Amino acid sequence: MxxxxxxxxxxxxxxxxxxxxxxxxxxxxxxxxxxxxxxxxxxxxxxxxxxxxxxxxLVPSPEDTHLILHKPRGVIVSAYDPHNPYTVYDLLKEKGITVPGLQYVGRLDKDSEGLLLFTTRGDLNNALTHPRFEIKKEYSVLVADEIPDTVIARVLSRGIVSEGELLRAGRILRRDSTSEGVWYTVTLYEGKNRQIRRMVSTMGTRVLRLIRHQFATLRLGDVSYGEYRYLTGREIRGICRKVHLS
The missing domain is CATH 3.10.290.10 (RNA-binding S4 domain)
Structure with missing residues (x-):
């Protein structure tokens, strides 16, 4: 039978x-x-x-696929966008990646760059983007003006309201100042729409560059701009453990 x-x-x-x-x-x-x-x-x-x-x-993939892409600026994270026709799937297709059922996990807006995870496992995607797991996401953020320490302390302790929504950060750490602006490391445990850009704007300055270099237990590492790599077995087991999946 x-x-x-x-x-x-x-x-x-x-x-x-x-x-x-x-x-x-x-x-x-x-x-x-x-x-x-x-x-x-x-x-x-x-x-x-x-x-x-x-x-x-619908046909299942013969085996699961997991990869990370170093998303460039200007590329849309979507399967299709009539106003911005070049998407991350077009970029992957140019590199020979045409895996049925491959889904991006979370989003990066058009002007952001860095680590973007893809998987063919729908249950893993759903778990990694569910608020209850509070998945860690870490970013390097270049802003136009230095943010006063008192403002950062207030945001970390109370959060900040933008467009009627309370936004929180786990950490905001000043790194260094350059001729372009000031670099910060920002850690989030929630994933609201354009969250860092909205927080920075409410704090009185603007984002010039935004690069995600960590998602859950995964790090961007030495993946070149616009390139990708497959996850190792150890990395796959690590992200599955984070959300109690096998």
């Missing part, structure tokens, strides 16, 4: 997202099994049943 699996588990193995997210897509009518809308909890037989998401057949 051929082994059956739950539909949401099968979809997660195809890189669509967590099982809970897949259930949401099933409820929304975006999934078909053999041409019919399935029920929640339905089981399928991989290789025999045809599963489609928004009209696209």
């Amino acid at each position: 051929e082994e059956q699996v739950r539909l949401n588990k099968y979809m997660a193995s195809c890189g669509i997202g967590s099982r809970r997210h897949c259930d949401t897509l099933i409820r929304a009518g975006k999934v078909c099994v053999n041409g019919q809308h399935p029920e929640l909890g339905q089981k399928i037989t991989p290789g025999k049943d045809t599963v489609e998401y928004e009209g696209r057949p």
